[in-house]
Amino acid sequence: GENVEQHPSTLSVQEGDSAVIKCTYSDSASNYFPWYKQELGKRPQLIIDIRSNVGEKKDQRIAVTLNKTAKHFSLHITETQPEDSAVYFCAATHNDYKLSFGAGTTVTVRA
Amino acid sequence: SQTIHQWPATLVQPVGSPLSLECTVEGTSNPNLYWYRQAAGRGLQLLFYSVGIGQISSEVPQNLSASRPQDRQFILSSKKLLLSDSGFYLCAWSLGTEAFFGQGTRLTVV
Numbered sequence: 001g002e003n004v005e006q007h008p009s010t011l012s013v014q015e016g017d018s019a020v021i022k023c024t025y026s027d028s029a030s031n032y033f034p035w036y037k038q039e040l041g042k043r044p045q046l047i048i049d050i051r052s053n054v055g056e057k058k059d060q061r062i063a064v065t066l067n068k069t070a071k072h073f074s075l076h077i078t079e080t081q082p083e084d085s086a087v088y089f090c091a092a093t094h095n096d097y098k099l100s101f102g103a104g105t106t107v108t109v110r111a
Numbered sequence: 112s113q114t115i116h117q118w119p120a121t122l123v124q125p126v127g128s129p130l131s132l133e134c135t136v137e138g139t140s141n142p143n144l145y146w147y148r149q150a151a152g153r154g155l156q157l158l159f160y161s162v163g164i165g166q167i168s169s170e171v172p173q174n175l176s177a178s179r180p181q182d183r184q185f186i187l188s189s190k191k192l193l194l195s196d197s198g199f200y201l202c203a204w205s206l207g208t209e210a211f212f213g214q215g216t217r218l219t220v221v
Contacts, residue, residue: 006154032208043201043212044155089155099145099210103154 002027004092006102014110019077021105023090026071030092033066033073034099038087047088048075080109113138117202117213124220130175130189132216134202137183142204144185146177149199149215161185192220 003026013019025033034049050057050064050073057064061080066073073092077084090102117134124130136142146158157170159177167177174193178186185202197220202213 034209043214045212046209049208098143098157098160099205100157101147101155 002030002092002094002098002100004090004100004102006090006105008105009103010106010108012108012110013080015081016079019075019080019084019107019109021075021088021090021107022072023074023092023102024070024072025092025100027092027094028068028071029094032093033064034091035062035064035075036089036091036101038089038104040086044089077107080107082109082111085109113204113211115202115204115211115213117216119216120214121217122219124192124218126194126220127191130187130192130196130218132187132200132202132218134185134187134213135183136185136204139183139204139206141182142206144179145203145205145210146185146187147201147203147212149201151198155201159187194220196220 006023011019031052035047036044037047038044048059048062048064050066055066061078063076085108087104087106089104091099093099114137144161147155148158149155159167159169161167161179164179164182175189200216203210
């Protein structure tokens with residue numbers, strides 16, 4: 001089955017700086033890669049996703065890149081704000097059937 | 112619009128007691144349904160998933176079981192809880208892409 005590894009496990013950044021989270025996956029057939037944000041005590045919610053037919057996708061301050069050859073994808077948050085502090089999860093799936101999640105990255109934005 | 116209901120929100124149960132967590136989805140048909148567990152400070156571990164009524168796939172051997180008696184109802188159960196069953200349990204549904212999570216149940220086994 002799919003194995004998703006996520007790094008780093010914790011990330012502390014100064015407000016206004018960028019944050020980058022990286023994930024690798026094992027199943028070359030995976031074709032859908034979502035990112036979820038989980039605020040303290042709340043449910044995970046989708047913030048951005050990318051399919052295997054594109055290499056990059058951007059939504060305001062958030063962008064995701066995908067390298068299918070190397071089987072890794074990354075989340076980039078620019079101009080970080082305190083409300084970006086949360087746990088972020090990457091995930092991968094083949095044909096949208098079963099999402100396999102990374103272990104999560106706890107992001108802390110320092111004011 | 113689609114909504115997902117999961118209850119209870121918190122639960123404290125003694126070791127050896129049974130467990131039943133329920134999840135229902137509204138506003139969609141034939142969704143894929145999932146149960147995840149999130150241990151403190153850790154990621155989302157897929158426990159069970161279902162692509163249809165009565166169809167349950169288990170990802171990891173454990174003390175838990177799942178059932179899908181109706182199209183939009185997914186139940187997580189245990190006959191005898193262990194201390195290691197403590198955690199944050201999340202139900203989710205999907206029609207193919209984005210997964211939508213329930214509010215979660217924080218289970219503490221004492």
